[in-house]
Amino acid sequence: MTIVRHELKQGRTAFLIWCGCIAALLGICIFLFPEMKGEMDTVSEMFASMGVFTAAFGMDKLNFGTLTGYYAIECGNVLGLGGAFYAAIIATDVLSKEERMHTADFLLTHPLGRVRVMTEKLASVLIRIVLLNLLIYGISVLSMAAVGEAIPWKEINLLHLAYFLMQLELAGICFGISAFLRRGSVSIGLGIAVLMYFMNLIANITESAKDLKYLTPFGFCDGALIAAEGKLDGVVLAAGMALEALGILAAYLKYPKKDIA
Amino acid sequence: MEAIAAKGLTKYYGKTRGIEGLDLSVEEGEFFGFIGPNGAGKSTTIRTLLGLITPNRGNAKIFGKDIRTQKTAILRETGYLPSEALFHPGMKVKEVLRLSADLRNKDCSAAAEMLCERLKLDPSRKIDELSFGNRKKVGIVCALQSEPRLLILDEPTGGLDPLIQHEFFEILRERNRKGATVFLSSHVLSEIRRYCGRAAVLRDGSLIACDSVEALSRTNARRISLRGEAVLEGLEGIRDLKQTGDGVSFLYGGDLGALLGRLAEGKISDLSVTEPELEEIFLHYYRKEEV
Numbered sequence: 001m002t003i004v005r006h007e008l009k010q011g012r013t014a015f016l017i018w019c020g021c022i023a024a025l026l027g028i029c030i031f032l033f034p035e036m037k038g039e040m041d042t043v044s045e046m047f048a049s050m051g052v053f054t055a056a057f058g059m060d061k062l063n064f065g066t067l068t069g070y071y072a073i074e075c076g077n078v079l080g081l082g083g084a085f086y087a088a089i090i091a092t093d094v095l096s097k098e099e100r101m102h103t104a105d106f107l108l109t110h111p112l113g114r115v116r117v118m119t120e121k122l123a124s125v126l127i128r129i130v131l132l133n134l135l136i137y138g139i140s141v142l143s144m145a146a147v148g149e150a151i152p153w154k155e156i157n158l159l160h161l162a163y164f165l166m167q168l169e170l171a172g173i174c175f176g177i178s179a180f181l182r183r184g185s186v187s188i189g190l191g192i193a194v195l196m197y198f199m200n201l202i203a204n205i206t207e208s209a210k211d212l213k214y215l216t217p218f219g220f221c222d223g224a225l226i227a228a229e230g231k232l233d234g235v236v237l238a239a240g241m242a243l244e245a246l247g248i249l250a251a252y253l254k255y256p257k258k259d260i261a
Numbered sequence: 262m263e264a265i266a267a268k269g270l271t272k273y274y275g276k277t278r279g280i281e282g283l284d285l286s287v288e289e290g291e292f293f294g295f296i297g298p299n300g301a302g303k304s305t306t307i308r309t310l311l312g313l314i315t316p317n318r319g320n321a322k323i324f325g326k327d328i329r330t331q332k333t334a335i336l337r338e339t340g341y342l343p344s345e346a347l348f349h350p351g352m353k354v355k356e357v358l359r360l361s362a363d364l365r366n367k368d369c370s371a372a373a374e375m376l377c378e379r380l381k382l383d384p385s386r387k388i389d390e391l392s393f394g395n396r397k398k399v400g401i402v403c404a405l406q407s408e409p410r411l412l413i414l415d416e417p418t419g420g421l422d423p424l425i426q427h428e429f430f431e432i433l434r435e436r437n438r439k440g441a442t443v444f445l446s447s448h449v450l451s452e453i454r455r456y457c458g459r460a461a462v463l464r465d466g467s468l469i470a471c472d473s474v475e476a477l478s479r480t481n482a483r484r485i486s487l488r489g490e491a492v493l494e495g496l497e498g499i500r501d502l503k504q505t506g507d508g509v510s511f512l513y514g515g516d517l518g519a520l521l522g523r524l525a526e527g528k529i530s531d532l533s534v535t536e537p538e539l540e541e542i543f544l545h546y547y548r549k550e551e552v
Contacts, residue, residue, distance in 0.1 A: 002360065006360060102345065103347055104313070105341070105343040105347075106343070106347070106348060106349075107364075108312075109311050109313070109339070110336060111333045111335075111336035113332065259274075259313070260313040260314065
C-alpha cells in the first residue's frame with residue numbers, strides 16, 4: 001500500500017481543490033432553489049421550447065419546480081462535468097506522470113514489479129473518486145436538509161450512483177490511455193472528458209447519432225432521464241462498464257512491457 | 262559468481278541504435294568501470310539491465326537471474342543511481358528516503374542517517390529547494406541505504422564537490438570491501454583509474470575493450486614533444502598531433518627507428534619522450550578512425 005499512500009498524499013491538494021469547488025457550487029445551487037422554485041414554472045416553459053437544446057439537456061422531461069428536476073439539470077451538470085474532469089485528469093496522469101516528471105527511474109527501479117505499481121496507482125484513483133463522491137453526496141444531502149426541502153432519496157441516490165459510475169468509466173478509459181502516454185496528460189484528460197460530454201449532447205440531439213450514447217459515459221447518467229424514469233439504462237451502463245474494463249485491460253497489457261523513456 | 266552477464270544484448274529505438282551485440286561479464290565483488298563517449302549506449306545498457314527497457318535481442322542475467330523474467334528479484338538486490346536524480350515534487354529529503362525504504366519493505370533509517378551525515382545532506386530540506394548536487398546525494402542515499410549486493414551508478418559524481426566525491430568513493434570502497442559489486446558508469450577517467458579494477462569501453466553501442474584498468478592503460482605509444490623542425494609526413498602511428506608554438510607534440514605508436522631517422526634529418530633543439538596520460542590513452546578508444 002506504499003504507492004497508494006504516496007499517490008494520495010501527492011494528489012491531496014488537487015483533491016481538496018476539486019472537491020471544494022464541486023461541493024461549493026452544488027451547495028450554492030441547492031441554497032438558491034427555495035428562492036427560484038416560485039419562478040420555475042415560466043423557466044420550465046422557456047426551457048421546454050428551446051428546440052435542439054431542450055433535447056440535448058433533456059429539459060423537456062423535467063419539472064424545474066421540483067427539487068428533483070432542478071437538481072438533475074442544474075446540479076447534475078456541475079457534478080457531472082466537475083467529477084468527469086477530475087476523474088479523467090487523475091487517471092490520465094497517474095501512470096504517464098512518472099515519465100513526464102522523470103521520476104520513473106526512481107519508482108520503477110524498486111523491487112515491486114510494474115503490475116503492482118499499476119494496481120496500487122489504479123487503487124489510488126478509485127479511492128479518490130469514491131471519497132470525492134461520498135463527500136459531495138454528504139454535502140448535497142446536508143444542503144437539501146438545511147434549506148428545509150424533503151429529500152427525494154431514490155432520485156438523488158440514483159443520480160449520484162450514475163455520476164459515480166460515469167467517473168469510474170472515464171477513469172478506466174483514461175487509465176488505459178495513460179499507459180501509452182509519456183507527457184501532456186492533463187490536457188488529454190480534459191479533452192477526453194469534454195469529447196465524451198459533447199458526444200452525449202450530439203446523441204441527444206440527433207436521432208442518427210443516438211448510438212453514440214453507448215460510447216460515452218454521459219450516456220447512462222443523463223440526469224433528466226434518470227429523474228424522470230427513476231432508473232438507469234442497463235444496456236448503456238453495461239456498454240460503459242465494458243469500455244472501462246477494456247481501458248484497464250489495455251493498460252495492463254501495455255505498461256508492463258513499455259520502454260520507459 | 263557473475264554479478265552481470267550479458268550476451269548479445271541489442272536494443273534499437275525504432276531505427277536508431279542503442280546497443281548492439283553487447284557481451285559483458287562482471288564478477289561479484291568487482292569494482293567495475295563502464296566508460297564511453299556520449300551516445301555510446303552506456304545508459305541504454307544500464308536501463309536494459311534494470312528492466313526499464315526491453316532488449317530486442319540477446320539476454321542478460323544479474324546474479325544468475327534473467328532480466329526479462331526476474332526483474333523484481335534483481336531489483337531487490339540492486340541499488341541504482343540514475344545520472345539525473347529526480348523525485349516527486351513537494352517532498353522532504355527524509356520522506357523520499359523513507360518512501361524508497363518502504364518500497365523495499367526495509368527499515369533503512371540507521372543507514373540513511375549515517376549516509377546523510379557522511380555526505381552532509383540535511384534530511385529536513387525540501388527536494389524542490391535542493392541544488393543538482395544535493396539531489397544527487399539524495400539519489401546516492403536511496404541507492405546505498407538498503408545495502409544492496411549490486412550498485413549500478415550512472416555518472417554518480419556530477420554536481421558533487423571534491424570533498425563529497427572523496428567521501429562518496431570512500432563509502433563505495435567500504436561497501437566493495439564488504440562484498441558489494443560496484444558498476445560505475447563515468448566520463449571521469451581519473452575515477453575509473455583510481456577506483457576500478459576492471460573497465461569496459463563502449464563505443465557506438467558496442468564493447469570495444471574490456472580488461473583490467475592497468476592493461477587498458479598499457480600502451481606502446483609515447484607522447485613526443487619537440488622544438489624545431491622535422492618532416493613527419495608519411496610516418497605511420499602518429500595521433501593527436503598538435504602545434505606548440507615553435508614545435509609539435511603528438512602520440513606516437515609506430516616504428517621508433519623510422520621516427521628517429523626523420524628527427525635526425527630535421528633541426529631539433531629539444532625533445533622529450535613521455536608516457537601518455539590515461540585520458541589520452543582512453544581517448545583513442547573513443548575515436549573510431551584512430552583505433
